[in-house]
Amino acid sequence: MSPNNDAKKEKEKDQAAARSFQAVKGMHDVLPVDEPYWEKIEGAARGLARRYGFSRIEPPVLEFAELYNKTSGEATDVVQKEMYTLKTKGGDFLALRPEYTPGIARAYMEHGMSRLPQPQRLIAMGPIFRHERPQLGRARQFTQIDLETLGGVSDPMYDAETISFFSDLLAELKIKAPILRLNSIGCRVCRPIYKKQLITYYKSHEAELCDDCRSRLESNPLRLLDCKEPECEKLKADAPSILDKLCITCSNHFKEVLEYLDEVKIPYELDPRLVRGLDYYSRTVFEFYASGPEEEIGAVAAGGRYDYLMETIGGHITPAIGGASGVERLIAVMRAKEIAPNGNGSSNGAGIASKRVFFAHAGDLSRKRSFALVKMLREKGFMVSESLAKDSLGNQLKVADKEGIGLALILGQKEMYENTVILRDLTSGIQEELSVDRLVDELKRRLSMK
Ligand SMILES: [Zn+2]
Ligand SMILES: [Zn+2]
Structure with missing residues (x-):
């Protein structure tokens, strides 16, 4: 196939990508x-x-x-x-x-x-x-x-x-x-003295060079040492060394x-x-x-x-x-090389998940108060996940499970009136009721223990 045909095909491919709103070729989403x-x-x-x-x-x-x-x-x-x-x-x-x-x-x-x-x-x-x-x-x-x-x-x-x-x-x-x-x-x-020597060396092998190298032989002979074409690669071994010059x-x-x-x-x-x-x-x-x-x-x-x-x-x-x-x-x-980017966790961020807490509401009435408590905890520096838009407690806790979070706070109507919150270890299922005033200190203790 001629290079023209290749270029044409490439162009058609790019145009198709543009029509379907894909990322531009060679550009990646992080x-x-x-x-x-x-x-x-x-x-x-x-x-x-x-x-x-x-x-x-x-x-x-x-x-x-x-x-x-x-x-x-x-x-x-x-x-x-x-x-x-x-x-x-x-x-x-x-x-x-x-x-x-x-x-x-x-x-x-x-x-x-x-x-x-x-x-x-x-x-x-x-x-x-x-x-x-x-x-x-x-x-x-x-x-x-x-x-x-x-x-x-x-x-x-x-x-x-x-x-x-x-x-x-x-x-x-x-x-x-x-x-x-x-x-x-x-x-x-x-460098000019070395360049001259390099040109002399490569001139004696001109026929063996790739097209690119032949065209830049006079103007930029150093680049010939950089060429990855196999025929040029072979010539490098005997090329004069700049360290001697x-x-x-x-x-x-x-x-x-x-x-x-x-x-x-x-x-x-x-x-x-x-x-x-x-x-x-x-x-x-x-x-x-x-x-x-x-x-x-x-x-x-x-x-x-x-x-x-x-x-x-x-x-x-x-x-x-x-x-x-x-x-x-x-x-x-x-x-x-399978090097994990964080100290103890795996590449999917499990190390971070262990520092997170999940907040769930039980019953529609406690939803707004939950929203406020989540904001307060974030202001205190905690990483808080939630799925407050979901209705059932079970569905909310499924999200915690998916994110690999082991600790949940649950606020129901009863807790709301008593100014408490339930702290549940999602792995063991053990839970306790905690006054909201003690919440920050208790969370700090639990999350740094992990
Ligand atoms: Zn010098
Ligand atoms: Zn070359």
Whole structure:
């Protein structure tokens, strides 16, 4: 079948999906069943950010498309192909962010953050959009935890600090023994020399290259090391290594990054073929993978130094290092490894259910008073489920059973007049009558005992 036919079929499929109101291809709903994972991951990132001294920044989802075109340099064609762009009614050409870094760099410049103590340590968490082929571990909308350290000096300690943050994040999520791959891609002095050598090497194998690689051989030879086509993969093994070509400054910088990592006992593998798709990276690049079969899901965290980015958008030379981790990928790895997102419960939230209480009314007259008591308990910080709209007590308690809640409060007409409530253990069936004044203290005692 011709690619034209494929594209036509794809278009027809998308149009059919639009007519029947399905989600857009490559975009996924986050459902309640996923919530414990999201809470765990975002909570871990937030807690670490606080301890590491990173402050939250959130640039808008829409930026001028030019911002991304400028910063991606020679890889522009790739970025443009993957960007969701739109033209506003006023004629502005905007893009949904395909990555965080350029927007944060822009905000740093626009708000004069270079006048604040340097470096600025920033964290962002939000959606990223890339129009690429959806596949395992790759969606068109996904969520990133993004870390940026901007300004100050190009100190290798900050590279190690960024790597250490992601190492800690994976540890907190119980993703054990991740693989850290590291490389340095040099600077403006040494990289051009290496690029020339790379071009010479690949020119002698031009016929064996895939079409994409042949077309970017002159403009962006580093990307050839990134190609996953089998024929190009084979050529990588004998390609010259950049680690042999680093200038003395880059070589020392990289050596120090490794020494810092040794100091905090973070294991790593050197990977001289590791490059990043975008042009503004310099020196350190890193990628974390889950160990075992989950490695296939793709890098769970990645990043690098980008000392040249600020200049491309009209700022001063500003040393910077950053990294990002995809939340959906982390969840995919946790699911595959059967890591429960909460301390003691299973993935369906049983750990949370044991902290919940169910409130039921017995008889129509007590319904409004029940509604008020539920509100009072929620204000006191309890997680209260109810099904007050149902008439029979039996039907209400069935809901408690479905939600896995073991403790119920029941209010009938008699209790209403006596200002009491019945506390029933739904597992044993044992119940007692309790005055409403004692309710909060008794619940606190029962729920923390579990
Ligand atoms: Zn260099
Ligand atoms: Zn290729």
